[in-house]
Amino acid sequence: MEIKELQIKHFGKFQNESIRFHGGLNILYGENEMGKTTLHAFIRAMLFGMEKERGKASKNNEYVLREPWDNPSYYAGTIRFESGEKIYRLSRNFSEEGQSTELFCETDGMELEPDQAKIRELLDGFNEAAFCNTVFVSQRSSETASELADEIRNFVTNYQEEGQFNVKEALTHLRDKRQELERKRKNNQDEKKENIKKTKTRLRELERELEDLRRQTNEQSQQLIQKKERRSQFMQNCGDAEERKQKNIGLWMIVVLVQIAAGAGAILISQYLSVWFIAVIAAIDLIVLMFLFFHIQTKKQRLEKKSQDRLRKEEQILKKMELEEEKLSGKQEILQEEIREKMMQTENLREMLEEEENSFQNKKMDQKIEGLQIAENTIRDLSSEMYREFSKGLNKKVSEILSMITRGRYRKVFLDEKMNVRIDTEEHLLYLYQVSRGTMDQIYFAVRMAVGDFFFQEEKLPVILDDVFVMYDERRLKETLRWLYHSNRQVLLFTCHKRERELLREIVHEEEGI
């Protein structure tokens, strides 16, 4: 791009003026108060527009500064420039009533929509901030090294984000989204865990019930054994009673034996005693026997009746015992059945638990989370890769320019991670504040030119310098001008010193002479 002409209708102290520029280095010499800075500001206002700010800040606003006092409605101008081998004319009226912008392509003879996006296209993609941070260098420069470093840092980082993507914001967005999903996934898992816990509790309950049932059956079988024992004991007791009955028979045997013995005795002594006596004795014996017989018989009957009663009673008791046992073993069976049922249930539940534990993997969500993580990592990697490339390229460019304009005094400059400018003198690694003010200015200049070159390689915007070489010594100024002379771009250099013009003449002489 090349600025061809400025036509100033009314802007600051200028009125109906027109200035033409040629390609290459233009030096605009003027003493103080001649309006160099006004011209400088005019170019910026023409390219990017200018609006009146409201409120307190308006006092020192550029707009107010340049507003004509007597004829405000003529607060206007035109800039003619060449871009992409076509000549354009951009006219603006800044006055509050008649604010307007017109864009006209002289080559095609066509009026164009004067929106800022279109204008930006013609300016090789520069917006106002990028323009002011690179090729448009104003007089007002930083006072101290730290301010300067801040400014460099500022515009490098700002430059990166200007019109670009806000990497930090994108990363935050991705992280938030991922964390939200992870929270959701965790909730799902918690829910699943809760379900599993519930199943487990049910399982434990079942197991406890089973335990209980088992204990009950144990107790009952113990009882059953006891009962059975008691019954067998009881039955043994009954057997004892029968034995006693057999004893009675023994008694009878004794009586019979006694009778036989008595009979035998009687036969033996019958020779000595009278028959009658024996007969009487026998009769008595008979009576005694009869009596005994009857007595025993009745006693026996009584006893028998008694034992029958007891037997009946015993039988009843036995039956009752048996019944109880039966009942108990019936109960036992029911319990066993219940245990089997519960065991089946437990096993079914275990199976369910296993299924539950293996299920619920939400693949889609996992993929999404993984994807977000990949996106985050990739963006971080790519942006730091770009940053590395950016600083590498930029460092190289800055060093090149600086090396040229300091005639090799400083060959290597780089920006560290914190965007601090470091100067490598091959002996020391210097910070910006460790070099002279003049060198600092030169470094600043080199950084600006490098950034402009680095990002807008397609077409070069004119470099517009408002008296920025004040602190340069003659030698370095000459080299800087030489660099500009060779930079193959349009330069508008505003200065209040004659030395630039003389030095340029020398350079031209030297270069053409070679």
Place this chain on the structure above:
Amino acid sequence: MKFFHISDVHLGVSPDPGFPWSDLRCREIWQSFEAFIQKVSEKQVDLLLIAGDLFHRQPLMREIKEINSLFALIPKTKIVLIAGEHDYLRSDSCYLKFQWSPNVFVMNTKECRGIYFPDLNTEVYGLSYYEKEISEPLYDGISPQNNGCFHILLAHGGDEKHIPIDRRKMAQSGFHYVAMGHCHKFQPVIDYHAYYSGALEPIEKTDLGPHGYIEGDVDEYGRMRIRFIPWAKREYLILSVTSNERFTDQNLKDQVAEGIKKRGKQHFYRILIDGVRDPMVHFDLEGCKKFGNVVEIMDRTTPIYNFRKLLLQNGDNLIGRYIRHFQNGALTEAEKEALYEGIDALLDTKR
């Protein structure tokens, strides 16, 4: 002779665990079976074939008792059942211990055996699972005795791990009808010969469409006619939504609401969103669940970025590099996700 053929009732299952209707469905499946027995009674069915997986897990004794009392209500119907891989005959299985009603015949052998019903002049062959998986083709060599009656094979499985079957051998085996279970969807195995009745009620979200039983009629000459009768009142249905570049979240909700209303609120829906979408549009999937029983909702749309145009516009900047980073080779699902999400996030900051 009239027969009904069912399978895979899965009594005791709680479908869709974690969803609010899970317990209700568990009860509904029992009720559905009760009602089905009522239907068997009404239709005076001679033979009820249950081709496995009557229960979802090992049946409890009280469950068996309950089922048996239902079977006892239809004494004129002969009921033949086999155990499938879900309710397989474990050594302690209640199937084996239980004294069934006289009209119930549990085919509890490991090999195929037949039962002859003289009054129906029909012989039913079958076997039961004793393990969860059987990979031997137990049905392949089976053919019925040639005794002039109607031959039915009651079979369960048909895939690799559950008694694989050879269709050709089955077609030549000589059975007049093969009543199959295991597959939950009604379908023929061999036309006019062998059928999966499908589950009586759908059990999980993959059991799409109608479910019911097979009704078969065999006339005196042995000619058979079979029909599928839908029985389940609820179905799992896929609700397809196709999105395009002008499709919004509200459009999605309208379509879902309308689709569910049109096809019936009682059903369970799987909503699948396909097609493309504007990258700016994000679907509120959770919000769609309020329109009915939504068992699944999946957004499978791809945002339409014009990658070529984006590449052209962005050249070597971050977006350009980002797109190029994902351009070599096939992408995994996660990487696709990453591509879209990353571009979305970056472009969002520029807007």
